[in-house]
Amino acid sequence: MRSESVGLGGFESTTPAAAAAVFGDQVRQAERFVELLAEHGVERGLIGPREVDRLWERHVLNSAVIGEHIPHGARVVDVGSGAGLPGVPLAIARPDLDIVLLEPMARRVEWLSEVAGTLGLPLAVVRGRAEEKAIRQQLDLADVVTARAVAPLARLATWCLPLVRSSGTLVALKGASAAEEIERDRAAVKKAGGGEPRLAECGAGVLETPSTVVVIERVEQRKPERSRRRSGARSR
Ligand SMILES: C[S@@+](CC[C@H](N)C(=O)[O-])C[C@H]1O[C@@H](n2cnc3c(N)ncnc32)[C@H](O)[C@@H]1O
Numbered sequence: 001m002r003s004e005s006v007g008l009g010g011f012e013s014t015t016p017a018a019a020a021a022v023f024g025d026q027v028r029q030a031e032r033f034v035e036l037l038a039e040h041g042v043e044r045g046l047i048g049p050r051e052v053d054r055l056w057e058r059h060v061l062n063s064a065v066i067g068e069h070i071p072h073g074a075r076v077v078d079v080g081s082g083a084g085l086p087g088v089p090l091a092i093a094r095p096d097l098d099i100v101l102l103e104p105m106a107r108r109v110e111w112l113s114e115v116a117g118t119l120g121l122p123l124a125v126v127r128g129r130a131e132e133k134a135i136r137q138q139l140d141l142a143d144v145v146t147a148r149a150v151a152p153l154a155r156l157a158t159w160c161l162p163l164v165r166s167s168g169t170l171v172a173l174k175g176a177s178a179a180e181e182i183e184r185d186r187a188a189v190k191k192a193g194g195g196e197p198r199l200a201e202c203g204a205g206v207l208e209t210p211s212t213v214v215v216i217e218r219v220e221q222r223k224p225e226r227s228r229r230r231s232g233a234r235s236r
Contacts, residue, residue: 065203
């Protein structure tokens with residue numbers, strides 16, 4: 001079902017009914033984000049031209065619903081935000097969250113700062129890569145790290161879990177390959193300090209196609225056998 005039509009130059013977007021359910025009173029901000037992406041996203045190299053007509057379903061709503069896996073008031077780091085996904089829709093839908101957008105590319109950082117300013121969102125935008133030592137030192141540990149279309153699960157876990165507090169989670173938006181990625185990368189995820197990866201759906205009953213996420217808890221890493229024995233010897 002569709003509701004209001006938003007006109008913008010040659011771009012006509014009809015706000016899907018699901019947007020009201022997902023964004024509530026903030027739906028106008030979400031419409032503005034869709035307009036900004038439609039107007040500037042292609043020319044600024046943020047989205048492909050084919051994405052303009054499917055911004056709501058494939059990008060904005062699909063991103064916002066991952067909030068189902070994020071506790072109230074959580075501190076979130078969105079790794080590799082790019083055009084602002086999932087971090088910006090998440091910030092619109094969940095004003096209770098404290099969100100940092102982490103992105104290495106200067107022109108994308110500029111875009112993200114502009115979007116935050118235009119939409120009046122209290123987002124922090126940080127330039128850098130998740131695996132950089134300086135970034136790990138600069139950012140406070142997150143309750144939740146989010147990522148969409150940044151890297152395969154094994155690499156994502158290695159980059160992102162060190163940014164997550166103990167018992168916090170990595171919530172990775174994945175497509176149809178999610179289950180296969182879990183099978184392939186389970187051992188690497190555990191080596192990176194993660195627990196058993198869990199496959200989950202979000203937006204069921206609201207979105208025509210629910211989003212698929214992989215949720216990984218950061219568990220305490222056991223010390224390697226040798227150093228455990230050595231520390232035991234010291235304490236005797
Ligand atoms: C394919 S884009 C996806 C952007 C956005 N998450 C989305 O879903 O549209 C991947 C993004 O991850 C960023 N990126 C790549 N490696 C990264 C790293 N090591 N740390 C943080 N961001 C990274 C890229 O600069 C790019 O903006």
